[in-house]
Structure formats: C-alpha cells, structure tokens
Amino acid sequence: MEFKMQTRKLEFYYGKVRALSKITMGIEEHQITALIGPSGCGKTTFLRLLNRMNDVISGTHLAGDVLLDGQNIYAPQVDVVEVRKRVGMVFQQPNPFPKSIYANVAFGPRMLGLNNKAKLDEVVERSLRAAALWDEVKDNLGKSGMLLSGGQQQRLCIARVLAVEPEVILMDEPCSALDPLSTLRIEELMRDLKTNYTIIIVTHNMQQAARVSEWTGFFLLGELVEYNKTGEIFQRPKDKKTEDYITGRFG
Amino acid sequence: MMSRYFVDRISRRLVLCFGTVAFLILIFIAVFILKGSLPALEEVGIVDILFGTKWYPSHEAFGILAMFAGSVIVTLLALVMAVPLSVGCAIFLAEVAPRRISNIARPAIELLVGIPSVVYGLVGMVVLCPFIAHLSGTGSGSSVMAAAIVLAIMILPTITSISEDSLRAxxxxxxxxxxxxxxxxxxxxxxxxxxxxRQGIVTAVILGTGRAIGETMAMVMVIGNSPILPANIFAPARTLTGNIAVEIAAATGIHESALFVTGLVLFILIMIINSLGFIICRRKND
Incomplete structure (x- = not known):
C-alpha cells in the first residue's frame, strides 16, 4: 500500500531542544487523519513539517525524511514553493488577508501566474462552492474578507487553499476559534473534501477526531505514542498513556 | 486613610497643569509669530510676500516664493531618493536579514537619528559639495542637489525604522x-x-517630510543660500528655514517682520504635514 505522505524517523529541533523524536507515520490518500495530544506535544510542529512551514522559523533543524508520493520534500533539489502548492494549510486562527473575498481566493492562482479574468472568476466560484461559502457571499465578493464571521472566515481560508488545487490539506486546529455551529459546518465540509483531497487535522477536541477521522495519531512529549484506525484508538487503545488521555485522566 | 485619595486628586490636578502649560506655550508661540508677522503683512501685503519672487530686503522687496520653492523642491528630491532606499532597507531588516545582522544594523540606524544636523552639514560641505562642483564643472557645489542628498541621508533612518516597525507589526x-x-x-x-x-509606511514618509521641511543648519551649510529660484538642481537656492537663520541677526523693522512671515509659513506647512500624519495614524488604529 502506497502512502500519500510518509515520515521516516523524523526529528525536529528548536535550537538544541528536541521537539519531535523519530516519528514514522504513513498518511493514507483520500482519508482524514487526526493528530491529537496535549498542548506542547509536538503535533502542530509535526503538521508544519509536512509543508515545510517550519522553514520560516530560524534556528531550527530536522533529521529524517518527509515523503510526498514517495519523494522527499526536504531533498536539496526540491522547490519549497512547489511543495506548499501541493500541500496546503489552514491555520488555527482564521487568517484572511485584509483584501476582498475575491482577492483572497484569487491570491494563490494569481501568485502562480494566472491573470485571465474569466478563468479567475471560475476558480473563485468553484473554490467558494467547494468550501460551502458561495451562497453566503456571492453577492458581496468585493467585501473585505475580514468582515465575515469567524466561521465564514475559516471557510474562506479553506476556499483560498482549494483554489491552488493542492493534493493534501493540513488543518491546524481549524475550529478552535469557532462556535459549535461553525465547527459542525467545517466538519461536514471536511467529509465532503476527502473525496478529492487527503486531509490531516490537528485537534484538541477528541470528539472531533472521533467524528471526522479514519486514522488517529496520539502524540505525547514529541513522540507518536500510538497510531491506528480511529475506532481502534478510541475503543481499544493499546497503550496505557493513550487510554489515560482519551478517557480524560490527563491533558 | 484619606491620603490615597488626596494624592490621587493632587496628581490629577498636577498633570492637568503640565498639559495646560505645554498647550499654552504652543499658543504663545503661534501668537508671537503672528504678531511679529503683522507689520510686513500689512505693509507689503500677503500676496506680494507669498507670491513675490524677489527678495531684496534693501529695496523693500520681500517675496518668499523662491524660498518656499527651495524648501519644497529640496524636500521632494530628498524624498525621491530616501523613500525607496528606506523602504528597501526596512524590508531587508524586517524580512531578509539574518537576526544577527539586523540586531546590529537596527540600533546603528536609530543612532543616525541622534547625530546633530550640523555634523551632516559639515560632511556635506567638505565631501559632497566639492564632488558636485567637480561633476557640474561650475561653482562651489553648494546646490539644491547637495542639500537634497544630505537631507535624504538625514531622513533615511526615520523612515526606515518606522517602516520596519510597521512591517514587523x-x-x-x-x-x-x-x-x-x-x-x-x-x-x-x-x-x-x-x-x-502601507499606512505605517505612509506615516513614516510624512514624519520624514516634516523633519525635512524643518531642517535648517545642514541646509544653510550646503545649499548656497541664494534667495532666487534655482535654474536647475545644480544651482544654489535657499530654504524657508535658511532664510530666517541667515538673516535674522541683522534684520530690523519690516525686514524682521518679513522673516516672521517666513516662520509663519513654515509653521503652517509643518502643521499641515503633521496633521496629515496624525489623521493617517488614527485611521490605522480604527
């Protein structure tokens, strides 16, 4: 079985401090993989390694491999911009640019050189529809993205990612700043999206992991303690630490 | 037991006093300049002063248009040079430079703000003017160009550090x-x-402009101080500030009053520029 993404003995250091130790993990295509664990366990750091977002932070280094379709994204000849185009990211805090809704969604394609107005219109509409936002904003595409509600902003950020047509979408606690109703909408959206995309989500919310994901990885102190089918993890955890965490004994 | 409230009341009154004093000083200066300007405004006429191109105090000609143009041209030219350089520098420091380098460069650039303007003038006079004289082939090199370059260097740190702050924000x-x-x-x-x-950078440019318009000493030293409209950028000129600095010591009567009018024009110009900056700053915070 070929994994969409795979890490092999992945280690990551902030200066001399080791944040991740030897993470080996395979991500199945067209499935949702949830990463859970207490704050500071390294799950967000791990997620950001999958599209080289940690390159931005100075004084860090890594060891091991991250493979996308079998190719190491940290290999010297690899173009980081190309990696990020194929592996999109949605952040914890909805972060639309201080631009119009249209400009937000068109941003990625424009950066990649698409300037044809008709084609951009089409991409914007398709992406907003796919992110289940089109009906709410179609008459106000010129309005600033900052004026939308939190849940709408997050769906706008998802639309923005979809416009680039990535293969994998990373979501870093995408619902932690949202109310329950908006959270539900995003979760529905994730289920729709997995037909075409591979999704990896970091979440603090274990019910969310149980609700949306096929696979769950439990992180603790920089280690991947247990990784299995979501049902197995929540019903028959093999590791005592996993069991303690999901039953709420700590964390 | 009542002392806490007593101190509170007293200190509130005290800072109110300080605030009032600062405001009164400003009003006092404005009234003083206006009063000093009145004789010239009455005798020569506001139109002849503002739009007159001839400044011959010995012949009772007090047109400050040449100086107004001198200030504006030098400032614009300095901005044309300083803005791209400063914004580029700010981008470098905020985004491109390794932390080691920006940690050294940033305080160094901020230090440049503190160097007295006479020192900039001196360097301009000794290094820049001879170089420009050599290039243009005539005169001493004291010129609009020399003034603009010195001014550009002087406002560079202001624009750079404020732009960098706003980029980092x-x-x-x-x-x-x-x-x-x-x-x-x-x-x-x-x-x-x-x-x-963008708004932070625009604010930075406006503050730099205010500083440029008000600069006196360095301008007097490198611009040549001829009270005429400069024919080209290698010709000498005079700024509004320089007009006052060069002539006030020997001026009496209506001549002195005309210099007050020069000060009044400067005062209003700077107020306009600073309010512009203030308005843009405020809009940013909304």
Whole structure:
C-alpha cells in the first residue's frame, strides 16, 4: 500500500531542544487523519513539517525524511514553493488577508501566474462552492474578507487553499476559534473534501477526531505514542498513556 | 486613610497643569509669530510676500516664493531618493536579514537619528559639495542637489525604522498564509506584507517630510543660500528655514517682520504635514 505522505524517523529541533523524536507515520490518500495530544506535544510542529512551514522559523533543524508520493520534500533539489502548492494549510486562527473575498481566493492562482479574468472568476466560484461559502457571499465578493464571521472566515481560508488545487490539506486546529455551529459546518465540509483531497487535522477536541477521522495519531512529549484506525484508538487503545488521555485522566 | 485619595486628586490636578502649560506655550508661540508677522503683512501685503519672487530686503522687496520653492523642491528630491532606499532597507531588516545582522544594523540606524544636523552639514560641505562642483564643472557645489542628498541621508533612518516597525507589526499569520498558498517570499512581501503595512509606511514618509521641511543648519551649510529660484538642481537656492537663520541677526523693522512671515509659513506647512500624519495614524488604529 502506497502512502500519500510518509515520515521516516523524523526529528525536529528548536535550537538544541528536541521537539519531535523519530516519528514514522504513513498518511493514507483520500482519508482524514487526526493528530491529537496535549498542548506542547509536538503535533502542530509535526503538521508544519509536512509543508515545510517550519522553514520560516530560524534556528531550527530536522533529521529524517518527509515523503510526498514517495519523494522527499526536504531533498536539496526540491522547490519549497512547489511543495506548499501541493500541500496546503489552514491555520488555527482564521487568517484572511485584509483584501476582498475575491482577492483572497484569487491570491494563490494569481501568485502562480494566472491573470485571465474569466478563468479567475471560475476558480473563485468553484473554490467558494467547494468550501460551502458561495451562497453566503456571492453577492458581496468585493467585501473585505475580514468582515465575515469567524466561521465564514475559516471557510474562506479553506476556499483560498482549494483554489491552488493542492493534493493534501493540513488543518491546524481549524475550529478552535469557532462556535459549535461553525465547527459542525467545517466538519461536514471536511467529509465532503476527502473525496478529492487527503486531509490531516490537528485537534484538541477528541470528539472531533472521533467524528471526522479514519486514522488517529496520539502524540505525547514529541513522540507518536500510538497510531491506528480511529475506532481502534478510541475503543481499544493499546497503550496505557493513550487510554489515560482519551478517557480524560490527563491533558 | 484619606491620603490615597488626596494624592490621587493632587496628581490629577498636577498633570492637568503640565498639559495646560505645554498647550499654552504652543499658543504663545503661534501668537508671537503672528504678531511679529503683522507689520510686513500689512505693509507689503500677503500676496506680494507669498507670491513675490524677489527678495531684496534693501529695496523693500520681500517675496518668499523662491524660498518656499527651495524648501519644497529640496524636500521632494530628498524624498525621491530616501523613500525607496528606506523602504528597501526596512524590508531587508524586517524580512531578509539574518537576526544577527539586523540586531546590529537596527540600533546603528536609530543612532543616525541622534547625530546633530550640523555634523551632516559639515560632511556635506567638505565631501559632497566639492564632488558636485567637480561633476557640474561650475561653482562651489553648494546646490539644491547637495542639500537634497544630505537631507535624504538625514531622513533615511526615520523612515526606515518606522517602516520596519510597521512591517514587523503585520501578523505572522498573514505571511504564513501567503507562503502556505505557494507564494514565494518576495510575493508574500509584495502582495501581503507591504499592503498590510502601507499606512505605517505612509506615516513614516510624512514624519520624514516634516523633519525635512524643518531642517535648517545642514541646509544653510550646503545649499548656497541664494534667495532666487534655482535654474536647475545644480544651482544654489535657499530654504524657508535658511532664510530666517541667515538673516535674522541683522534684520530690523519690516525686514524682521518679513522673516516672521517666513516662520509663519513654515509653521503652517509643518502643521499641515503633521496633521496629515496624525489623521493617517488614527485611521490605522480604527
């Protein structure tokens, strides 16, 4: 079985401090993989390694491999911009640019050189529809993205990612700043999206992991303690630490 | 037991006093300049002063248009040189430079703000003017060009450090959002960081402009101080500030009053520029 993404003995250091130790993990295509664990366990750091977002932070280094379709994204000849185009990211805090809704969604394609107005219109509409936002904003595409509600902003950020047509979408606690109703909408959206995309989500919310994901990885102190089918993890955890965490004994 | 409230009441009154004093001083200066200007405004006429191109105090000609133009031209020229340089420098320090380098360069640039303007003037006089004289082939090199270059160097640190602050104030989330969409670092700077910090940069430019208009000593030393409209940028000219500094010691009567009018024009010009900066700053905070 070929994994969409795979890490092999992945280690990551902030200066001399080791944040991740030897993470080996395979991500199945067209499935949702949830990463859970207490704050500071390294799950967000791990997620950001999958599209080289940690390159931005100075004084860090890594060891091991991250493979996308079998190719190491940290290999010297690899173009980081190309990696990020194929592996999109949605952040914890909805972060639309201080631009119009249209400009937000068109941003990625424009950066990649698409300037044809008709084609951009089409991409914007398709992406907003796919992110289940089109009906709410179609008459106000010129309005600033900052004026939308939190849940709408997050769906706008998802639309923005979809416009680039990535293969994998990373979501870093995408619902932690949202109310329950908006959270539900995003979760529905994730289920729709997995037909075409591979999704990896970091979440603090274990019910969310149980609700949306096929696979769950439990992180603790920089280690991947247990990784299995979501049902197995929540019903028959093999590791005592996993069991303690999901039953709420700590964390 | 009542002392806490007593101190509170007293200190509130005290700071109110300080605030009032500062405001009164400003009013006092404004009234003083206005009063000093009145004789010239009455005798020569406001139109002849503001739009007259001839400044011959011995022949009772007090047109300050040449000096007004001198100040404006030198300032604009300095901005043309300083703005791209400063904004580029700010981008370098905020985004491109390794932390080791920006940690040294930033305080160094801020230090430049503190160097007395006479020192800039001196360097301009000794180094720049001879060089310009050599280039243009005539005169001493004291010219609009020399003044603009000195001024550009003087406002560079102001614009750079304020622009850099506003670039750094842009949430990391914007930049990461852009990068995560496949934008290159430069695209993220150009399309996200710069637009998001535009108001801060405009404010920086306006503060730099205010500083440039008000600069006196360095201008007097390198611009040549001829009270005529400069024929080209290698010709000498005179600024509004220089007009006062050069002549006030020997001026009496209506001549002195005309210099007060020069001061009044400067005062109003700077008030306009600073209010512009204030308005833009305020809009940013909304």
């Amino acid at each position: 842009v949430p990391t989330l914007y930049k990461e959002g852009a990068l995560a969409l496949g934008a290159t670092h430069w695209q993220a700077i150009h399309h996200v960081l710069l637009p998001a910090s």
